[in-house]
Amino acid sequence: MAEAHQAVAFQFTVTPDGIDLQLSREVLKHIYLSGVTSWKKRAIRFKNGVLTGVYPASPSSWLIVVIAIMSTMYARIDPSMGMIDRIKTSLLVSEFMTVQTQTVLSAILFATGLWLSFIFLLRYILKALLSYHSWIFESHGKMSFSTKVWLVLVKLLSGRRPLLYSFQASLPHLPVPSIDDTIRRYLESVRPLLDDEQYKQMEIVANDFKKDPAPKFQKHLKLKSWWATNYVSDWWEEYIYLRGRDPIMVNSNFYTMDLLYVIPTHRQAARAGNVVHAMLQYRRKLERGELTPLSALGIVPMCSFQYERMFNTTRIPGIETDFVQHLKDRKHLVVYHRGRFFKVWLYYGGRHLWPSELELQFQRILDDKSEPQPGEIKLPSLTAGNRVPWARARLKYFTEGVNQASLEAIETAAFFLTLDDEAHGYDSENTRSLDLYAKSLLHGKCYDRWFDKSFTLIVYKNGKIGVNTEHSWADSPIIGHMWEYVLATDCFHLGYTAEGHCKGDINKSLATPTRLQWDIPKACQEIIEGSYMIAKGIANDVDFHGCLFNEFGKGLIKKCRTSPDAFIQLALQLAHYRDKGEFCLTYESSMTRMFREGRTETVRSCTCESTAFVRAMEDESTTNEQRLALFKKAADKHQNMYRLAMTGAGIDRHLFCLYIVSKVMGIDSPFLKQVLSEPWRLSTSQTPQQQLNLIDIQKFPKYVGAGGGFGPVSFPHTSYSTQRGLYDVAKKNIIWCIEMCLCGLKVQKTHYFPHTVHYCFSSMPCLFETCRFLQSSSV
Template sequence: MFSGRRPLLYSFQASLPRLPVPSVDNTITRYLESVRPLLDDEQYNQMEVVANDFKRDEAPKLQKYLILKSWWATNYVSDWWEEYIYLRGRSPIMVNSNFYTMDLLYVIPTHRQAARAGNVVHAMLQYRRKLERGEHAPLRALGVVPMCSYQMERMFNTTRIPGIETDFVQHLSDRKHLVVYHKGRFFKVWLYYGGRHLWPSELETQFQRILDDTTEPQPGELKLAALTAGNRVPWARARLKYFSQGVNKASLEAIETSAFFLTLDDEAHGYDPDKLRSLDLYAKSLLHGKCYDRWFDKSFTLIAYKNGKLGVNAEHSWADAPIVGHMWEYVLATDCFHLGYTEEGHCKGDINKGLPPTAKLQWDIPLECQEVIEDSYMVAKEIADDVDFHGCLFDVFGKGLIKKSRTSPDAFIQLALQLAQFRDKGEFCLTYEASMTRMFREGRTETVRSCTIESTAFVRSAQRLDLFRKAADKHQNMYRLAMTGSGIDRHLFCLYIMSKYLNIDSPFLKQVSSLLKPHHIPHLQQVLQP
């Protein structure tokens, strides 16, 4: 760090500290404090009794085993978090788990769909090459403290593979192709030519060939990707029964071993200030699309709309949103400020007419499998239709004014949310805000419980400034505790998992699990039954 040399991406990995296991006393005290605004006196007194019983009876043994785990595991939380929160979930990952990233709202460098996809895919390949060589600068908190880069390793060449009881994440070494979906057809596109990456102009040519292809989808091909959007068990069984041999196996393998997945969407989306719902429809399209035009199991699906707008739908088990955001910022900056476009909107560079043609993937999908695909589609469509999204662009002021007022922008927003919730519903609720723990090796996230005694006092007080300051300071302190390994939710989560492994019944942990983030714990009772 002080040698004057430019450190590589993984230069600090070995020196990062391990995530510490908080003391049971501190976790219980902070937990009781967090639920106090949500419980009446009788409920709180009952919770206090149950918590103290847990601290005296079950907690010492669970904590001892958790500390033992922390000595041999790189991170005492992350492996269980990935397994039980993500991979063992049997419900659809579309909407429930996957997340999306938008394009630049006000800028479209070109309206040519193939050209925009060509530049961005090339920029992603550049990013991947730097990632493999460790040439990206390591991220640092406040520009000083190095953060863990482990999650970045699985950004490309990665797929979530469905299983009957649990999924697993398949990560491969350098993959030389991607798979493109357009109007119900899947195409395999090679990313290398003569030992080098295809240039943006060459990629544009290949993508334009796909856009110009007028062949019809094969039977069952149109909605095939709906299998990745529905429940996991039917998908796992269908994969074993219908995709384990012949052309189906070869084509599925092409998708699952690709660098990433690209959808050349036949719709136009993006923010249009003259269309009230444009941002809403854009977000919904990125989140779930038509339920069959994104491969939700890939580490990410790049979506290129026919008007040149872009977006990403990312699978969540392998990494958290800031990791994808880091890649996306690099890609958009490279696209707009480095690669650029011609005056006609095409990619710069010569057109190579000697490129091998794209290969259309072949399928032989029997009627029984088509019925499974349709069932998965109906499950996914019901979820998608239930998504009520409204995005609002707020441009009256931003974080600059908030900072001038000597207030944390994050605390300001969280207090505004508490105020809005109370004005709308007349009550408070448990609130989840994610913070990162990447200052520790293989750290992922921790919960900040932003509904506090101080925030509720501010909301009830007709918004007194002194109480606002007190609530904002409290929130900032909680965020610092979460970032530095003193959060409560991951500790409670691991105590709960340990209790299931050791067949220890804990009324307190049962109550805690019932109050955790709804989509995080629903399946734990089933998958961890002794």
Template sequence: MAEAHQAVGFQFTVRPDGVDLKLSQEVIKNIYLSGVTAWKKKAIQFKNGVLTGVYPASPSSWLIVVIAMMSSLYTRIDPSLGMIDAIKENLPYKRCISLQTRAVLSAILFATGLWLFFIYLLRYTLKALLSYHGWIFESHGKMSASTKLWLSLVKMLSGRRPLLYSFQTALPRLPVPRVDDTIQRYLESVRPLLDSEQYNQMEMLASDFKETEAAQLQRYLILKSWWATNYVSDWWEEYIYLRSRSPIMVNSNFYIMDFLYVTPTHRQAARAGNVVHAMLQYRRKLERAEHAPLRALGTVPMCSTQMERMFNTTRIPGIETDIVQHLTDRKHLIVYHKGRFFKVWLYTGGRHLLPSELENQFQRILNDTSEPQPGEQRLAALTAGDRVPWARARIKYFSHGLNKVSLDAIESAAFFLTLDEEPQGYDPAKPDSLDVYAKSLLHGKCYDRWFDKSFTLISYPNGKMGINIEHSWADAPIIGHMWEYVLATDCFHLGYSEEGHCKGDVNRGLPSPTRLQWQISAECQDVIEMSYLSARRLADDVDFHGYLFSEFGKGLIKKCRTSPDAFIQLALQLAQFRDQGVFCLTYESSMTRMFRDGRTETVRSCTSEAVAFVRAMEDPGATKAQRLALFLRAAEKHQNMYRLAMTGSGIDRHLFCLYIVSKYLGVESPFLKKVLSEPWKLSTSQTPQQQLNLVDINKFPKYVGAGGGFGPVADDGYGVSYIIVGENLITFHISSKFSSPDTVRPLYPPSTWRHLIASLLVFFHSISSPSVSNCRTPVGSASTFGKP
């Protein structure tokens, strides 16, 4: 054990003539280095905290102001208009201080106050500037003079080297939309989904709500928006994620894949060593707030709050609601392999373990032939099943003794690593390779990922990697930011030897990984088995397909002056209609991180304009010019809705919060109840890529990721995630359930995805024509949208 290894550094023997004390120089050296590192870390955190606290000013600017005020004492010019003299006369203990000292102290105090005033003035000026969102609504490539002036002012006030959290206090609050606007947009969004009678009924419900409960609920919501930093995010986390009692595996957690075409090494332990080391580097910069904040247009800052809980975080189950537990400065990792749990220390001598040292530790685990303890192999199935049984089992069986110690080790770990036994990854020779890879990342065997951890890193025997992410603490762009850094660092900075091992010497003197010890009773094993069977049924019901579309991509779509996202969303609407014969409520995720503590908003992609375009595509009598015009109108409508969602004028988060307020007040609203009960049969999301631009994919086209995916939101619907990779590749991750007759097509047994993919291909091929390939005008010629 690591603890025992450290203990042998101190030995003493009691003798008749005294105590014989022996000290290990190696241990003393490690203790000294650990202390130096800890104090150095605290000093850096303190320094960066000061820099963030006074941003956009700097500590040196305080010195300049003080010098200027001190100079005024000698020039007998009083820029304070008498305030320095007033401070001098009101200083405590002035009789004990000389007149000259009082004058100096007064000047310093006034200068400090003036400096703080300018800091707040700059912050609120920057906040006012960042509240302007007109630039989002301007045509791509065209920028008005007012926007150029605004952009210059933001750049000027943003400083030169902002740290990760420098902009947090300058970010504007998420505004509460007007109820009338939200209701109008909601009715507009459901118009294409309802017949005349249903729509008239919904209009009546909306009108009654607007005339009765709306004003009262809106007042409480505005009050919350003044008091809280964000009127949505805390309720969204609690009621959408933490209060859900259904399994988070498949239903909530999502995954991200490795590189598509590149595997830097086929040695499992070596790849895990480099990736874990890169994650530790990222965590160190995160703890010190040294990452640069993400900025739109390279200027407009995004909120960084979600990044705080990336590491050392676990979702703790409860009977009624879960909680998110975030710790600091955790120095160990938990590794799962063949039904055993191992604790691996990540530091030695005050530094991170080197990649070669981590490889050696992981190889020791791979070589370990010990058997799992009773109940240990499927223990993690508790985190995959329903939340209430897990919460009760945690209280009853894991609140004392060895079980508590071992569970605490898992829940306090930096993150969780699984060394899988079966190779995964994309193989062009195997059409279903991405499907199997996706299901492995999403749920695995239902007991070999700790689904409650902020993320589980998964390492495969062929060197491939991936991550499974718990959703409550953050959204996909946050973990995607870290994953881009890790993959780039792994391949382009750390690298491997010719034999595929991590670079550097191997330190074999490190203590071996420690097995976690369990005492799992037969009764507890029954609970574990029940959770496993429940999770297994859920996992077996999920069908997945990953599809790579490489005939064209963002490059061609942009040449046609069309938003790639709008293009894909319209393709999905056409695919959904051809698959189901009806339109459905469609969810597309949009971020609101331009506001403080912002997370997401919904874009309702099934618009009247999209429906008109799809019907034209299905109408043999419609001309290509008509289809093209309808497509342009639908794409513009989608883009406008996306912009409204990003700027705080979305529909669904506002209605959700009004509903929560109504529940607190005991107010029954048929309108809100109807809105919140509507199912999202088509749930979509675009995976972000190239947030950091650490890899030039034009120079290294093989170093592209496959993105990630999630399970279906509705039992009878589809979940579609897509990533627009570079200029010529779009990757789709499509999920549904075998149990739904609506998504199973006997013509394409046994999978549910084939009909949807076929529909997508029909649409893509319908515009993949020479006229589009050579287009330089908006979307090409009138022959673009010929129906095959």
């Protein structure tokens, strides 16, 4: 009962002698410390707002400009060319000041204006420099003189010690490609998929569209690109993600795995304690903007916009469209265990709970023997089923009473945590271990993850962990960077005792986690069961196969003087052709974060060059020299398309936005309708890990991440997702789930550390054959 008494700041009773007021000094102390922490946060945010607001200049530069102007004034030199005198005569309070004071104030105002103008000039110059993209098209290891000069200028204007959001105002806007370029590249991309008659018909439709109504649509997109920060991203988030009425489990959400070979502790509560504390540390750095912005070449900054909604964010269901709710300063998380929900406070006395304190709280939940309330155990399946039933149920059953309070606790939590009652992870003696691990992270039991939260942290009973992430608020590299920080902090900074517990003292006076209460009527329970059955059907349609790939990695591919990404894409084309006997429209994602609020663009990996290489590999009469020439040509083509996509010259986002404009204007376009209805039969994606260099893989080769993946985008569909070379493939009915890690890590000059791969049965021989062919032909 001591915890309950400490939770009340004061008590009073009415007696014959008056009111007896009793204050709890301990609680008042915590209230005071919490207030101090809150004001410190505000002060830090204000300071960071000033620093990012004047970047690439610094606040101290204002003082330098003021001193310089004042010095010239005392030297009887007027650098303002009469502006200071004009300001002096315009001061509203001049009659209350001496002439000298008026002069000083006028000089300060002029200096401030000059300083702000200088900042805007620097930003404009930096934005112009960052719009230069020729460097990305230059051969690896070769750099032109103009690019060297450009790099020096960017480095000089980028300032020192930038904060996470320092470059946001200096990033260029995503350009709108020309209609002619987009149509030309589109026709080029579908040429290998169409026969002569079909291609001729497509040319006619495309050229008709180019004449009319494409120019009308293009004008509106140009106008939006001038007005909006990014002409694609808001429509992409709304129409691709939030307006989708199908389940987001498997179809949209993606997962990320733990370290492949290492489990720091097998104590579930201890692992959860360290990981949650590491996430809180990352959130604090994120809120303060203390993270270093990601950059290409170590110089060219990437947009950091997507980081803003990582924590305290929930996708709220709607009848026609969902919306993303992002909050600040939420100090609790919600834990799901064996069908019960618990609210856990993350702060004590104005500070984060220590890992040992979090372990205590999670262990209390694990030790709780209470049973789920009626309808509670499968309640999260509402977030796994169709969106409309969930939206209607939310409006009808969760807008008042205990249901409203409990749902609000979930939706306002920093994130969602599942203490899973299963054990998963890689087991060398169990060939199905990776398969079950990936499926569990992707969909679980369909009722033990809150799929609407920005991310759900899953901690298994054997200490293994993983994350399931909602896709609308950000793309996988964003959560991947947080995950790398968490894994490195967990293993190398926080650590565990010899018994596997979190380090530090245990504060047993902490209030126990609060059990969330529900009053779910029978009608709502039926809706929950319906959502569960839909989600269960989707989960049963997902199959996954994985194994370790130890033959070679990206080091060997680079040794063959080719791009690992192009190598993989060509190997996949060969694999798919051998499996299906035909080519198909292929999707590979590319990032556009060199532009403000940029997200992704599509690289159409099936090209005339790649199909020529595949046919050559299948033709026994073709020599290796001919195959090698075709391979290099196809790889160069793929790399060029990837670079075009990164620099804003992709075609699919442009076509998507033209289609949105056509629907808004009420003008039907047969061309756009056909383009947007074409199915992506093969979908690939790539998210490199170990990008932050927080773990020295040479010293700790076992501390490598297992990556992650996503489900098929549509059915029937084959989907390859790569995380640090890890490939996932899913296909309905014959569904293969593959993770190919061909991106081994360089350990010494001539040795390459291979990594995990989960592979498609038909693709593995092609990968071996392609690698042997390259070795014999070019090394």
